[in-house]
Amino acid sequence: MSSYSAPLRDIRFALFDVLDVESSFRHLRFDDAGRETVDAVLDEAARFCDTVLAPLNRVGDEFGVRYDKDDGSVTTAPGFRDAYVQFSDGGWGGLAAPTAYGGMGLPHVLGMPLEEMIDAANLAWGNFPLLSHGAASALLHHGEEWQREVFLTKLVSGEWTGTMCLTEPHCGTDLGLLKTRAEPNGDGTHSITGTKIFITAGEHDLTPNIVHLVLARLPDAPAGSKGISLFIVPKFQVARDGAQGARNALRCGAVEHKMGIHASATCVMNFDGAQGYLIGQPHKGLAAMFTMMNTARIGVGMQGLGLSERAYQNALRYSRERLQSRALSGAKFPAKPADPIIVQPDVRRMLLTCKALIEGGRALSYHAGLQVDIATHGASEAERKQADDLLGFLTPIVKACLTEWGVECTYHALQCYGGHGYIAEHGMEQLARDARITTLYEGTTGIQALDLMGRKTMQLQGAGLKVFLGLVQSFCEEQAGNDALAEFVAPLREKAGEWQALTLSIGKRAMSDPEEIGAAAYDYLFYSGYVALAYWWARSVAAADDSSQPQAFKDAKRETARFYFARLLPRTLAHKAAIDSGPAPLLALDEAAFDA
């Protein structure tokens, strides 16, 4: 079985040394988020994840969830309910929620390591509270006050969980096609009818009620995505005064059998005239949906990071223990019957790839999380707007890159085990299966790429990119006289310039051919991710040098950054070449000729 120990040293390094969140917290007036409090929160979160959640990871994979077709109930894996009670009792679901609704009111960015640790410890379990966050965001930003008091407080306390009911059998990406109907009942409530699929945590036995947020069409709705409204549809009816009533007319019709995250309940939900309340304005559901979705997207990015970390920890231990063959330059451990495989350059290639993507990805994603705090609590409109632009730009990068890197890292880590990696008892193959969902749900990688290239770069004229490039430029200027950093700053400066030019060049070509956007999107997203990571690696080396970390830690940062610049950043060359080739190689072949 794979093990997990929360990487608190590097988490703290990312927060305090690289991002200097203490300054940000002071500036944003998080008076209760002093270093001691944050340290205590991290310690306690790590303890919960390491000792409560992590040991349930394999039993969850083996047990899955049990669906009873007679009553539509879903039973979670042994231990899941107890863990959930501890989670709620610890107040973890409300870490960053406003105190007005029962939350701890801590900075959102502290939710990033919490999610990372939860997902590393037990991804399938983590999906139960995860969707509550999305639902809570939608209620906070779009709900009426009574809706917040009745529903949001229960989500924050963890007494109930939430879902996002978007997908239908015939529509996932293209929600404009959705068919679920909402009929006004004349009493302020609506009757919701339709079938939703892939509903994470749609039914379970962790809490006495479940708050479904459901996209549906009102009778007078315009066709397409401009005719979608959002509704609160609880499993048990809830009156406006909060009193829980009768079982609502909705039911889990089936649970899916999946490649991984077996213990996560992925439900078909049938709504048969279920009572619901409209959230926000009629036909404006998509905006509220995106509030949920963006929260969930960053959260899924953390899933990729968490799985990578767990996979790396185990691969590293195995590579140190497994004795096989000798180093090509002669035995490194002549007293042993063979050298540990970690002496092999190719094993190191796989381990260092994980290490570089994980630690770089940690800084990248936490920085994105910090923008949520600035966008909410920033001192000026300009500051908040800039953070929001940056967050919008970083969200698809965090989601797509960290999940694809999660697939890659779990791949490498399994590969380090050789044939043993393929055997269930070692737990590495579960990590690989679990990771595979993350590039699919909450918008596939291709959809993230279109969001970045089409919406965030073209429509919004690269507002977020400009902010990010500004950070890169400031950093390069600050470090201009630092010889110890020149080996990173010089190539970073060059890549940043290329990034800007590449963006302009795609934009120009897209003026005459909109297919340029779709053709460039995937490669542009990864190009951006690798350059962004180069920035975070350069900054990490600088932060380590300036810190009071032990010398071995500083050396490890520098050597890992060298590996990153030498062996991973060159992936941008292939991405750039693909972008430069334009749409023709993708579009020339007729649909019918793919199997000519």
Next chain:
Amino acid sequence: MSSYSAPLRDIRFALFDVLDVESSFRHLRFDDAGRETVDAVLDEAARFCDTVLAPLNRVGDEFGVRYDKDDGSVTTAPGFRDAYVQFSDGGWGGLAAPTAYGGMGLPHVLGMPLEEMIDAANLAWGNFPLLSHGAASALLHHGEEWQREVFLTKLVSGEWTGTMCLTEPHCGTDLGLLKTRAEPNGDGTHSITGTKIFITAGEHDLTPNIVHLVLARLPDAPAGSKGISLFIVPKFQVARDGAQGARNALRCGAVEHKMGIHASATCVMNFDGAQGYLIGQPHKGLAAMFTMMNTARIGVGMQGLGLSERAYQNALRYSRERLQSRALSGAKFPAKPADPIIVQPDVRRMLLTCKALIEGGRALSYHAGLQVDIATHGASEAERKQADDLLGFLTPIVKACLTEWGVECTYHALQCYGGHGYIAEHGMEQLARDARITTLYEGTTGIQALDLMGRKTMQLQGAGLKVFLGLVQSFCEEQAGNDALAEFVAPLREKAGEWQALTLSIGKRAMSDPEEIGAAAYDYLFYSGYVALAYWWARSVAAADDSSQPQAFKDAKRETARFYFARLLPRTLAHKAAIDSGPAPLLALDEAAFDA
């Protein structure tokens, strides 16, 4: 559930148009391998795979294999035994085996499409006959005549199956560490004692006997890999006259629970003084082992190809059927509620990546298979030697590239399905899980890379590479006046020159630092694979142009080649940059500092 239909058109194109096997068969005096015979063999193989094996793929995944710990027996999935009987009755196990031992005596290269189709139809099933090939090769090349008559004929007829018992719990790659003992009994037999793991088809109910080829140490064996001998150890004892005797002292101790290929019996085999016969010379078992292994490596490469093809076929169908959103340049199918997703450039990127890797990989691997025929039946020693050099060079490329591409293609194909790809009923996730073993067994990708870089390139001074570069050069010269091919020939010529220079440069650096070999190996292997594929794509376009194929087929080849050159060949840029960075970024970090 995923479906499969053997791609006979492209298989025939690769054999007859690209490789012109008819000329080779005439030259090699395969008088019974005329076009009509070959066509009939392919048709019948396709029928067997499509209608008998493919429908058993999912039931195999669900049933797995059942192990009875009381008697050590293994029961295969429903239908597997019937399919095996049909396979044996059809003589498929002896397609390329010598007629002297009951085979059909057809060219080895025809076994390549057969394996591809079997693996696409049902990889787990295909593992039962696959290992018989390796065992048969070892017997053919290293066995005594009576051993061939007794054992080889049964493997060729399919009456028995074979295994390769190499791995032990503490040694996989490094067989020098193995502990299994062989004690002479004084009557020409030996008693074999030890534990072997990961034994594919080690126990099953398909045949009345199983022929284990077991690596073990004689009492006077030198330490390490020079003290290993190979033994024939049947499940039921067999006398020298072929009479089957008592149950031998060996037993399946467990079957592994794996990520995929659930229906393949991966066994722990316990030998407890089992009676065995030495094959070949004492202490020379490793050479015999490599005979088995090389056969199996090419076979595993075909597994990657077969899975890619099946995954692609299903992703293509789904991408044509799934209606979602519109093309960015405007609706392509305005009468439908949305466009099929195949209009999206990013979906095409994934499909075309599969198509390009599959069709290019087909030509590459069949060409390697043809070298087996030339190495055996070539008219002169020089011709045979050249084919053998080329085969040795191509084997790790075929094994590693086609399996890694198999992982990649099953990944893309699943991704085309969005969330539906993660659900078991669509069958795409099984293909991804099944593919994951292929980069591990019969030598991991890292081991293939070391074989290519260390042995085939450095030790053998690039003999095989020289042959291959000669083919490329001849082709470029032939096509020098062909304007229609210039867009491919020019970059191919450039890449071939770069490949040669890169090889020399690594070789030069490796003189002073042997770690260069391990540091460059992985990237050099893929660099080589992509340049080799560029050659096969250029040749495929030329072959299509010269053929009587329909215009749509010719166009599809050209457009796919353009995609390959524009979007996949640039991966060589990243591989080259990684190679050029040398060992330092991989080796600088101290073992202890990976989690500093």
